[in-house]
Amino acid sequence: MKSYPISIKPFGERAVLVEWPEKVSESILADILDFMDAFKELKIPGWEMSVAYNSLTMVYNQDHIDFEDTKSMILECHERQAKSKTERVQHLWTLPVCYDLEFGMDIEEASKTLGLTVDELIEQHTSHQYVVYGIGFLPGFMYLGGLPSSLEIPRRAEPRLKVHKGSVGLASKQTGIYPQDSPGGWNIIGNCPVDLFDPTKKAPCFVKVGDKIQFESISKAEYKLHKIEGEVGIYEPEKVVLNA
Amino acid sequence: MLKVLKAGLYLSIQDLGRFGHRDIGVPIAGAMDVESVKKANLLLENDENDAVLEITMTGPTLQFDAETYISLSGAHIVATLNNEPIDNYTVIKIGKGDILSYGRLEKGFRGYLAIKGGFQSEKLLDSRSQFYPVTKSSRLKDGDEVPYKETVSYEPKISEVKIDDHFDHNVLKVYKGPEFSLLSDGQLTEIFAKPYSVSKENNRMAYQISELITGHSHSMLTSGTLPGTIQLTPAGRMIILMKDGQTTGGYPRILQLSEESIAVLAQKKFGDELKFKLV
Numbered sequence: 001m002k003s004y005p006i007s008i009k010p011f012g013e014r015a016v017l018v019e020w021p022e023k024v025s026e027s028i029l030a031d032i033l034d035f036m037d038a039f040k041e042l043k044i045p046g047w048e049m050s051v052a053y054n055s056l057t058m059v060y061n062q063d064h065i066d067f068e069d070t071k072s073m074i075l076e077c078h079e080r081q082a083k084s085k086t087e088r089v090q091h092l093w094t095l096p097v098c099y100d101l102e103f104g105m106d107i108e109e110a111s112k113t114l115g116l117t118v119d120e121l122i123e124q125h126t127s128h129q130y131v132v133y134g135i136g137f138l139p140g141f142m143y144l145g146g147l148p149s150s151l152e153i154p155r156r157a158e159p160r161l162k163v164h165k166g167s168v169g170l171a172s173k174q175t176g177i178y179p180q181d182s183p184g185g186w187n188i189i190g191n192c193p194v195d196l197f198d199p200t201k202k203a204p205c206f207v208k209v210g211d212k213i214q215f216e217s218i219s220k221a222e223y224k225l226h227k228i229e230g231e232v233g234i235y236e237p238e239k240v241v242l243n244a
Numbered sequence: 245m246l247k248v249l250k251a252g253l254y255l256s257i258q259d260l261g262r263f264g265h266r267d268i269g270v271p272i273a274g275a276m277d278v279e280s281v282k283k284a285n286l287l288l289e290n291d292e293n294d295a296v297l298e299i300t301m302t303g304p305t306l307q308f309d310a311e312t313y314i315s316l317s318g319a320h321i322v323a324t325l326n327n328e329p330i331d332n333y334t335v336i337k338i339g340k341g342d343i344l345s346y347g348r349l350e351k352g353f354r355g356y357l358a359i360k361g362g363f364q365s366e367k368l369l370d371s372r373s374q375f376y377p378v379t380k381s382s383r384l385k386d387g388d389e390v391p392y393k394e395t396v397s398y399e400p401k402i403s404e405v406k407i408d409d410h411f412d413h414n415v416l417k418v419y420k421g422p423e424f425s426l427l428s429d430g431q432l433t434e435i436f437a438k439p440y441s442v443s444k445e446n447n448r449m450a451y452q453i454s455e456l457i458t459g460h461s462h463s464m465l466t467s468g469t470l471p472g473t474i475q476l477t478p479a480g481r482m483i484i485l486m487k488d489g490q491t492t493g494g495y496p497r498i499l500q501l502s503e504e505s506i507a508v509l510a511q512k513k514f515g516d517e518l519k520f521k522l523v
Contacts, residue, residue: 009422012500015470017422022465050266050468052492057468061263134466136492139269139377143466143492180377197268199368199378205268 003031003081008074010067015059018074022054024145024173026131032056033088033210038081039074051209052134052143087243092129092212094238095177095192097168098223099125103191110153110170110187121189122217124151129212130175140179140197140205144213147175159185166191168215193226194237212242245389246297246363247307252346254300254448256383257363257390260293262371266491272471273373274487276448276510277354278503279410280318284358287315287335287402294362295372297390299355301513303346304384306357310394312338313360319352319511333407335400352411352511360398364391375488382448382488411511414439416501417523421474423464423496431458435499435520440482442516448488451509453518456480462496469493472501484509 004020011017018035020028032051039049039058046062058074099107099122111121130144137143147170155171160183163169167178169186178184179196192215198204207213218226229235248255260281261274275281275298282292297304303321316323316332323330323346330336330344332355338344346355365372368379376382384390427435434457443452459480468491469475475483475495484501485493486509501509502523512518 010419011422011468011497012419012470012472013503017468019422019467024465048264048266050491052467053465055465055467057266057470059266059470134492135267136269136466136468137490139265141269197377204265204270204369209267 003034003078004028006035006074006078008071011057013064014061015057016065016067016070016074018056018058020054024053024133028054029131029133029210034086035078035081037086037088039077041086042077050134050136052136053145088210090208090210090212090242091239092214092242093207094214094216095194096218096222096226097126097190097192097215098218098220099190100220100223102220103164103167103223104189106156106187107189110189113153114151116150121151124148125175125189126215126217129214132207132209132211132213134209135205135207138179138182138197139199142176142196142207142213144174144176147173151175153187155185156187159183163188164191166193168192191223193223193230194235195230206237245309245391246359247309248304248384248386248388248390249307249343250305251384251386251388252299252304253302254383255304256298256374257295257365258298258373259295259362259371261487262369262373262375262378265369266468269491270369270378271375271488271491273371273375273378273448275356275373276487277318277356277411277507279507280354280356281358283333283407284315284317284356285362287333287400287405288313288358288360288398289400290358290360290362294358295365296359296363297357297384299346299357301349301353303355305343305345308338308340308342308344310340310392312392312395313398313400314338314344315358317356317358319355320350321355322347322350323355331404333405335398335403352409353513354510359392360395361393364393409511410504411508413508414512414517415519415521416505416509418474418499418501418505418520419523421497421499422467423462424498426460426462426496427498428458434458436522440518440520442512442514442518444514446512446514448486450486450489451484451512453482453484457482460496464494464496466492466494467497469497470500472503472506473497474499474501486510
């Protein structure tokens with residue numbers, strides 16, 4: 001497989017920004033993940049990398065870097081990446097969402113704006129798989145792509161000072177879950193009882209960039225059950241391996 | 245234990261930061277003014293990453309329950325130990341029950357209290373830096389206790405140093421950011437020819453600049469941000485991300501502060517003047 005062209009820019013004293021063509025695309029994301037795998041193969045300690053859509057921020061925590069040296073190392077790695085493809089395990093996670101009005105305070109208004117019934121909105125929101133294009137903004141916040149255009153709705157005119165942890169929102173081409181209480185301007189349509197960030201766990205965030213998410217509508221009773229299961233640490237989100 | 249009798253404006257435990265977790269959206273956190281922390285730890289012959297207390301503007305009142313040694317650095321805030329004045333960059337012996345309190349801020353904005361062996365609060369994701377939701381709270385409150393190890397005797401190699409403050413100036417050295425090329429000649433002249441001032445909106449997450457510059461209508465995909473990244477909003481607001489700043493953002497990253505300049509900015513407060521210098 002041919003890989004996409006990249007550009008490399010300096011980003012302060014110890015980081016570089018590697019950019020792929022500016023598009024939200026699963027094949028570009030796969031290319032970035034291939035590059036990361038190839039770079040990790042080099043086993044150079046001290047580098048950390050984070051993906052967001054079409055870009056990769058690479059930070060060297062141990063020292064200041066020489067941009068030209070770093071650039072040639074990255075280009076070399078990008079060359080080699082095309083030749084050696086690594087197998088990557090990716091998951092499809094099913095995340096429960098309770099769309100009850102108690103949690104989804106904007107769901108009626110959003111349905112009206114979109115020209116759908118509440119049930120149709122839920123049906124559409126739960127029938128698509130969303131690609132995780134990045135994790136950022138807040139610990140455990142997933143940038144999800146693949147929202148159907150029928151669910152595209154502008155942000156609220158006035159952001160709320162407090163959106164509750166677990167709130168599931170819609171805003172233009174995005175849908176997502178607030179992993180903690182936070183100010184926010186998205187239209188809130190439900191709540192997910194699963195902890196997306198738990199610093200006491202070995203892997204505080206179970207989802208990885210490149211994974212997919214599908215939402216599943218649950219009742220209030222199921223919501224409460226999952227919440228309790230989560231609190232006592234016995235809830236395991238449902239997953240299937242995507243590329244087995 | 246160190247008991248927080250009064251926390252003051254904003255008191256938190258910080259080391260040099262939490263590295264290696266940007267990929268799950270966890271900011272580095274850590275001390276805002278790393279230069280001052282390193283100096284205070286050096287005087288106590290600590291590891292430079294040993295945890296210290298970061299004090300913001302209005303200092304706390306603290307009580308020690310075991311013998312140890314401390315040193316203060318960073319902002320000049322009048323400090324007293326059992327009502328006797330003490331200075332920055334001095335090794336100070338602490339006895340059981342001693343009370344450290346702070347008064348008027350004279351220069352800078354953030355002071356540091358280092359302790360022999362470092363504060364021993366719980367390490368989460370490889371760091372002791374307080375940042376919610378990694379730690380239970382982002383700051384210490386009245387009545388909180390912070391553990392440290394007792395040190396009965398210590399012979400410092402140097403017990404006092406005269407140090408010129410690195411924040412005695414207002415010039416921030418900046419590099420070109422990833423979206424630097426979006427800036428027009430007019431915007432470049434604006435940024436580098438004029439002085440600016442720190443807005444009321446300044447905290448551990450970000451410092452905003454009071455004065456607006458010419459805006460833009462460029463939209464971009466969300467991408468990585470770092471401490472020291474200067475974002476430009478469409479309205480022309482410059483926002484400088486700091487240690488608790490989010491790991492991704494959607495505004496053009498026009499400039500990037502040098503690390504030394506992050507430490508300089510950390511000592512500026514509302515109304516202080518700043519200038520940008522491209523390096």
